[in-house]
Amino acid sequence: MNSFLKIKQLLLFLILCLGTAPLCAGSADWSFLPASTVFKPLIGESREPLMGIVAYLDQLGYEGQVGGTVELVRYSPQDDTRFAWGLFALGDILLGEDGATFPMKDADFYIGTYFSGQLGDFSFRVEGLHESTHLGDSYQTTVQTSQGDYLDSSQIPLYYNQEVTYTRENVNGTISIQPSEFFRLYAGAGVWDIPLIEGVSDPIFTSFGTEVYSPYWPVDHSAMRAYLTGSLQWKGDQEIWDMEVQLGLQWKAFAAADRALRVAVLYYTGDSQFGQFYNVPDTHLALASFFDF
């Protein structure tokens, strides 16, 4: 079947889902397009669909993220029990720096759908995710050489790699417990449809993380607090642990608001999270600004 037809059918399916979901919504327990998500974003995970800018402090590199979540339908049978279905998308780019120009090294795109729920302090999210990754066009002069050993002087690489075809899907789930406003723990696991490296048969990945918050303090008519996050991810097909730590400030209009600005110092070590450089070790310290919308 023509792939274009498949996509059109997917779009039609989505439209039908959107059309029929509210049909089930015969009572006040259902809501459509709520303003916030049932499963709170994992702010310590750099591939969460959020807006952000990350400036590397120890390398000439920048990351830009544009992403968001659209919660389509929510079912709330009780005060402390909610379920939801939605979509998310994220674009994540890696830029170098050469004076006033910022050559693109990599662009990764994520799109997916999720089902989530919350029961008191517990919440969960199950995602189906598609990821594709694309070598940045600043490598064009490089890839034109057969040896790949000369580079245009204006295109100093953050990493160097021949292009790899990287498009795959995973299903993953995360459970989270937040016993107080100061502390959250979560753990997750997932499986890729294909292993990243030929010959390595373990498509499983797992992750663990925590979020620790200080009490809020007032800033005029707004509220601010400090936070610390730590996350670990085991990539079975690469046999490596990735670790990320953030220490920063979160600023909201009021304590219960979902929208926030964050500024953080970020430390990452592991293999690069950009798909074109998946097998390149990457350790960096960065200053990051995130916009949780």
Next chain:
Amino acid sequence: MKLIFLFCFLSLTGAVLADHWDFLPAEPLFSPLIGDLREPQYAVVARPDQNHFDGSIGQIVEFLQWQTNDTTKWAWGIDGAGILQLVATGPATYPLVVSDWYLGTYFSERSGNLSNRLEYEHVSSHLGDYLIYTVPRIIYSRESLQWTTSYDFSPEFRLYGGPCYWTHLSPDSDDPRFFFHAGMEIYTDYFRLFAGTHGRGYFTYDVKVLGEAGGVVDQTFQLGIQWRWKTDSDQSIRMAVIYYTGNNEYGQFYLNSDSYWGLGIFFVP
């Protein structure tokens, strides 16, 4: 550049301390121009006649709104967007043709039905890996100042327009740097849909007149349905038929003409 983060953060701190502000409001003061496909938004547009897909991931982040008198409000924010084009080359294979990335900051103002927005915006365009071996890329990087005045004649009819100026062009050119952007939005009354949801029909026309490439008129038409849970909800989904004609809006191909029909779905979370 790294100091910009600190500067912005300190500026925000000082601004909030200075007066009464509405911090991180739910809705931007200047309503997004839904007829402009380059406005930050979440969208997928399929081009049935070209086997191409356009994806848009973008968000407006309004930091502050403040009221200077009984009728006038001001706002400041940033926006960012990534707009990409994919081509279907085989079963489940969609290599990247091109991606454009936007980052901007704006001030806006509203007095009753009249609103204004002044935006400074950077855009860079990058050749995708589908063409990286076969098509020479150009270094496409631009900044512009864009002024837009909008007037809501009624909840069903809006007109907007204004001058814009390229402050930086790469590739550089002697083409006129001023360009103009205008458009309109027309809505029907809301009607009831399923399970208490509401919808309304809409039509938009958006036009950009640019001096580049010997003179370009980019026109976008949308005819569709906007769907909300309640009529006063901020969140919505739109589905529309789109017709575009003009030059290609992707920077890597800005000298090429482009006309297409599209089916689009747009999300406003």
